[in-house]
Amino acid sequence: QPFGTPASYLVLEKLEQHGHEAVFVGGAVRDYLLGKRATDIDIATSAEPNEVKAIFSNTIDVGIAHGTVLVLLNHEPIEVTTFRTEGTYSDARRPDEVQFVKTLHEDLLRRDFTFNALAMTKDGQLIDLFNGQEDLKHKIIRAVGVPEERFHEDALRMMRALRFASVLDFTLDPATFEAIRNQAERLGNVSVERIKIEMDRLFLGTNPLAAFKLFTETKLSQALPLFPKETRGLEHALPFASANEGWAYLLVAGEYSASTLGGAYKLSNDEKRFIAAVETAYTIRKEHPFAMDEIYLFDVPVLEAAEKFYRSISMDEGFAPFPQFEKEKNKLAIQSPRDLSVNGRDLMNWADVKGGRWTGEWMKKIEAAVLHGRCVNDPNKIREWFMNDFNSKE
Ligand code: ATP
Ligand code: MG
Secondary structure, eight states: OOSSOHHHHHHHHHHHHTTOOEEEETHHHHHHHTTOOOSSOEEEESSOHHHHHHHOSSEEEEEGGGTEEEEEETTEEEEEEEOEEOOOOSSSSSOSOOEEOSOHHHHHHTSSBGGGSOEEOTTOOEEOTTOHHHHHHTTEEOBSSOHHHHHHHOTHHHHHHHHHHHHTOOEEOHHHHHHHHHHGGGGGGSOHHHHHHHHHHHHTSSOHHHHHHHHHHHTGGGGSSOOOSOOTTHHHHOSOSSHHHHHHHHHHHHTOOHHHHHHHTTOOHHHHHHHHHHHHHHHHHHHSOOOHHHHHHSOHHHHHHHHHHHHHHSSOOOSSOOOOHHHHHHHSSOSSGGGOSOOHHHHHHHHTOOOSHHHHHHHHHHHHHHHTTSSOSOHHHHHHHHHHHHHHHO
8 A cells, every 4th residue: 555544545445346436636645745644635536425425334424515525434534525626716715616527637627736636546546637746846836727717716725825835845836926926915805714724834834934925925915814014033933833823923023912913813712812921921021031920920832932032033032042941830839829738718717707809819929929939838838927927917
């Protein structure tokens, strides 16, 4: 077996046994030729969805309207899509209708880039109608067919082109580049949800710097919901440790508020929380190096992002080694309020006073005292410290 997983071979075999044509297609074939492990395996077939469902006992209708059936074989999910075209795109968002077609050739014509229009039979024979293999060799992103038409049909492909520039570290073929530059503004027709997914992947690619340059050169950046005018210090901020860090970089570089950026790209609440925390930490970092209070307050990825952006954007890389926040955090007496050996109820018992706002306030004081080593995190020691202070103040 030159390629694919045992279960995906079984799917091809079964489809063929039932008289259908079936091949591996798309990213998995591309990644195989690049010597990379494929994340998901896509199969294209002449069988229509209902025929696919009749052959396999365990299937899920993930995209019947687009001709896609998810086959579960030996617990492995394999996407099986009927040969199709995408009809017309009246709004550059979604095809108005998909049409099933008879031949693989017609199916490959609808695909975005030459290296994504490769197919492979189960015996490892490559089907390469558009010289995709050659483009892979030369690390070129080239639209299938007439680039202008392809980006006009589906403007998301322009984002995909830049995503592949980052992920694969490929360059754009000149005609493909020109077409993107000419149609950049059509990206405005694409839903932010789809744009966001491509951005996440772009951030995590091997060469986000190249993609960022292309955003500017093609003016695609102007069609994005938000994009910083200047990407200062980017080369020193790379690689991003996570997609979240990429979003935080946009926030800091663009001097947006977290809610503006989060709203523009419809970030999740977790993502918004992360970028807001980086923004706060970054502001503090511009004032002074992170001390115990910040190391306690912020999560390690937040500290790392803020420190990195401070060094790269503020051009103050310095000679000091990058702090080991994880280690420093572990050295703290407590990592969070949950680590305190007492709680509000203990305080009420000791003071013999009903709970109220004072309990929360005192817990804060105890937290700070323990963190800064004024009191050991031990119930007896805290009690002593508390009773002393509590009585003297009441
Ligand atoms: P990844 O490694 O991220 O999965 P991929 O190339 O497999 O990359 P998918 O989004 O999984 O990307 O799409 C699978 C295939 O479907 C692509 O390789 C391409 O042939 C085709 N495709 C996906 N999106 C488009 C699009 N917008 N226009 C044309 N063809 C597309
Ligand atoms: Mg894929």
